[in-house]
Amino acid sequence: GQNIDQPxxxxxxxxxxxxxxxxxxxxxxxxxFWYQQHAGEAPTFLSYNVLDGLEEKGRFSxxxxxxxxYSYLLLKELQMKDSASYLCAVRDNSGNTPLVFGKxxxxxxxx
Amino acid sequence: xxxxxxxxxxxxxKEGQNVTLSCEQNLNHDAMYWYRQDPGQGLRLIYYSQIxxxxxxxxxxxxxxxxxxxxxxxxxxxTSAQKxxxxxxxxxxxxxxxxxELFFGExxxxxxx
Numbered sequence: 001g002q003n004i005d006q007p008x009x010x011x012x013x014x015x016x017x018x019x020x021x022x023x024x025x026x027x028x029x030x031x032x033f034w035y036q037q038h039a040g041e042a043p044t045f046l047s048y049n050v051l052d053g054l055e056e057k058g059r060f061s062x063x064x065x066x067x068x069x070y071s072y073l074l075l076k077e078l079q080m081k082d083s084a085s086y087l088c089a090v091r092d093n094s095g096n097t098p099l100v101f102g103k104x105x106x107x108x109x110x111x
Numbered sequence: 112x113x114x115x116x117x118x119x120x121x122x123x124x125k126e127g128q129n130v131t132l133s134c135e136q137n138l139n140h141d142a143m144y145w146y147r148q149d150p151g152q153g154l155r156l157i158y159y160s161q162i163x164x165x166x167x168x169x170x171x172x173x174x175x176x177x178x179x180x181x182x183x184x185x186x187x188x189x190t191s192a193q194k195x196x197x198x199x200x201x202x203x204x205x206x207x208x209x210x211x212e213l214f215f216g217e218x219x220x221x222x223x224x
Contacts, residue, residue, distance in 0.1 A: 008151070045212050089154075100156070103152060
C-alpha cells in the first residue's frame, strides 16, 4: 500500500518563502510530483523528482530524498495568486498503478 | 488547441438516477483516468485505462462504470449504486502509460439532490 502525508493548511505572507513538506511510504518508487490546484479548478503540473536533490523552476523548487521518503516544495517571493492547494503525488513502480495523491495542502497567502 | 474536455461542468440529478460524465482528449494520449475529489480527501482514483477496450478498477470503483471504445473518449457513469455521488470529478490523461505527468480536464461537479 501507499501512504502520503502533507500538512492540511498553511498560511504565509506575501513576499515571503514557504516550504510545504510531503512524506511518503510506498512499496516501490518511481517519481514524485507536485501539482497546484486553485479552488474549483483542475490541478496543474508543477514539478517532478525521481533522483535525490533539488529541482528549481523559477520561484518554485522541489526537493527529494528517497532514503527518507521525503520531499518539499519551496515557493519563493510569494504572491497572492499562489493561494491554492498543493498536491503531492507518488508513482509506484511495483505493478502498474497510476499516481497516488496526498490530501493536499491549502496555502493561504496574506498581505 | 489540444486538451481534455469534460462535460457537463455542473450537473444536478435526483437520487437513484444514473449519470454519465463525458471526457474527451485530442492529445493522442494512451492512458486516461477518472479521479474523485471531496473536501479534505485529495484525489482518489476511480478507474483508469491504459489502452482501448481495456480498463482497471481504482481504489473506489464501486458504484461506477466506464468504457474505452475509442482512444479519445473515456466516459464515466455514476450509477444509482454509488452511495454518496455528490463530488467533483476529474478526468486526466497521460502520453505513455503511467509516466505521471497527468493533464487534467476542468472537472465536472455533480450534485445529487
